Amino acid sequence: MPNISEKGIQMPASPIRKLTPYADKAKQEGKKVYHLNIGQPDIATPEGMLNAIKNIDFDVWAYTASEGTLFYRSKLAEYYNKLGYDITPEDILVTLGGSEAITIAMQTCVSEGDEIIIPEPFYANYNGFACMSNVVVKPILSHIENGFALPPIAEFEKLITEKTKAIIICNPNNPTGYLYAKEELEALKALCLKYDLFLFSDEAYREFCYDGKTFISPMHLDGLDENVVVLDTVSKRYSACGARLGCIITKNKEVIKSGLKFAQARLSPGMVEQIAGAAAVDTPDSYFEAVNKEYTLRRNTLVKRLNAIEGVFCPNPGGAFYVVARLPIDDADKFCQWILESFDYDGRTVMMAPATGFYSTEGSGKNEVRMAYVLNIGDLNGAMDCLDMALKQYPGRIMA
Structure with missing residues (x-):
């Protein structure tokens, strides 16, 4: 069989999408998956x-x-x-x-x-x-x-x-x-x-x-x-x-x-x-004003909920619609797979992006995740309920 190129081998997988098979399997098992992994807004297109x-x-x-x-x-x-x-x-x-x-x-x-x-x-x-x-x-x-x-x-x-x-x-x-x-x-x-x-x-x-x-x-x-x-x-x-x-x-x-x-x-x-x-280009300013107001509310909700969870730290971002949070875990890649594969809270779970994929320095971001606050307030709160419970059950939790 012919070999693929060296570049094909070196090409990194996306941390945003690489856990998709686990999310798909969770859905097939009847779980609701809160997608905080990808910046796909739910805001209506103009x-x-x-x-x-x-x-x-x-x-x-x-x-x-x-x-x-x-x-x-x-x-x-x-x-x-x-x-x-x-x-x-x-x-x-x-x-x-x-x-x-x-x-x-x-x-x-x-x-x-x-x-x-x-x-x-x-x-x-x-x-x-x-x-x-x-x-x-x-x-x-x-x-x-x-x-x-x-x-x-x-x-x-x-x-x-x-x-x-x-x-x-x-x-x-x-x-x-x-x-x-x-x-x-x-x-x-x-x-x-x-x-x-x-x-x-x-x-x-x-x-x-x-x-x-x-x-x-x-x-x-x-x-x-x-x-x-x-x-x-x-x-x-x-x-x-x-x-x-x-x-x-x-x-x-x-x-x-x-x-x-x-x-x-x-x-x-x-x-x-x-x-x-x-x-x-002719989209009225009122569209952006409403979107900004909605994202501000979502940001405030997510950051407040994250920092209220024991052992979690999340700075308050000034823009975009993402946060990077530090969790009390041993390995973000393992945790993000585990929460999809082995956890649910009342039939719900969360998909996040391990922050390791957003670093180029070896070993960085091992206990960090990126979340996109592109879901409505109800779903964001539901996702945080799941995360709070998951951190209490995760075998690799790091105790303070």
Whole structure:
């Protein structure tokens, strides 16, 4: 039998999805599974976006331009310019979801064997995208005790070598929900200019900032135009994960020119998705205000319930819709499998993502899990009831 590739062997499994067979089996056994493992919102997709799809009228479902249609890119520029990005449609490359935006950015800006610094824990698929692109991830540890704040810039400098080409941040952060302050971004700006690095800014959760806090993008910082590459998606903003529609935004013309060649190789983004995406730009502010209010309530509920469980610690995130919590357990991977495979509370159980998959440093996150508060308040409370009881029964519980 032929052997698979070395890259296929090295490609990491998703911590978000790898326990799916155990969840499926639990459901087959009649258990209700609360899905806190994946950022699939239950919020309704904007009506205008859905109506645009329902009212489509064309005779040929054709290819579009590799960079995306001019109409959609113009609508996107309209959206970003309301946020102060000061861009044109020519500064945008439409991609097949945020995932392709990240892979094209890596392949465009970072050569094989070169390095990218990423504060960890980080979005688990960065490891997979780096593997696909033959890029080396250099993690820099942030800590749950201070809410996963950006590590000191001096720690970044210790990692910089002649092979370092970029820094990636996700703001607000997945998986921690940490929202970077302007002072932290200014410090990163100075570092990128000093060492001539790209700054990749994953902004999938831009709309989800709480407690009156303001989102700041590197695009808002003067003097960084050639260094910043924004990675974005409609998935979370419009609760449209299945659309698989994202984009790269940069004022660096060479990045757009080179990135377009990768986009041409996969032909084009979908026509229907771009029609829906263009309509989504006209979504009224009231939609986001209602969503923000709902997620704030969910965050407050989840964090309060978690910290009320003996031995659990969970910082209060400033954005996104995730928390990372430290549990009194020996091994998060074992616990997350055990709670699906061997536990139920009145026929209910919980699916979570072990935090180990969000770290690149060996041994990190062993007693941490990521939870997405994308369920209604009733289900969140039900999930916390299950977790509380599970921790009391888990054989690998660590006693204080």
